[in-house]
Amino acid sequence: MKIVVIQGPNLNMLGTREQQFYGPMKLEQIHAQMKDVATQSGVEIEFFQSNLEGELVDKIQECYGEADGIIINPAAYTHTSIAIRDALSAVSLPAIEVHISNTYRREEFRQKNLIAPVCTSSLVGFGPFGYHLAMVGMLQLFNEIKAMQEAQKTQQA
Structure with a gap:
């Protein structure tokens, strides 16, 4: 199984920018913790960050058939x-959206979310721990998908 972690604009500045919202952890530290969970779980993980919308779209599309x-x-x-x-x-892959800060407690324009309706789940406001929760959630989704596939095979036999 493979998980691709896609990080959007300004997340490369974590640990420096607006620590009152995002805390002191750097993106590299968050990724190291996620990699540890992936390794322990026998899951491949890949990280990508860009400040450019088109590059994020390209990376999402590259996940098709690869992740x-x-x-x-x-x-x-x-x-x-x-x-x-x-x-x-x-x-059409399982996708978990993560936001470090609670966007619903911030400026009104941050409360509009175009992404959540096409994601399996969203984690908002847990700080960097939200990424750990996303890993646990994705592993659970993988287990549920595997169980459904095995049940379908049993029914067909």
């Missing part, structure tokens, strides 16, 4: 990107 699930923090594009929403919908 089993996506964990995504589209960051500011959450509120504006129909292109990212359409890409997630098109690849």
Whole structure:
């Protein structure tokens, strides 16, 4: 099984930017923790970060046929990107959206979410721990998918 973690704009500045919202952890530290969980679980994991919307769309599309699930923090594009929403919908993979801050307790424009309706689940406001929760959630989804596939095989036999 393979999980692709896609990080949107300005997340490369974690640990530096607006620590009152995002805390002191750097993106590399978050990824190291996720990699540990993946290794312990026997799951392949890949990380990608870009500040460019088109590159995020390209990476989502590359997941089709290559990955089993996506964990995504589209960051500011959450509120504006129909292109990212359409890409997630098109690849039809389990996707878990993560936001470090509670976007619903922030500015009104951050409360509009175009991405959540095409994701399997969303984790908002748990800080960097939200990524760990997303890993646990994705592993559970993988187990449920596997169980459904095995049940279908049994019914067909």
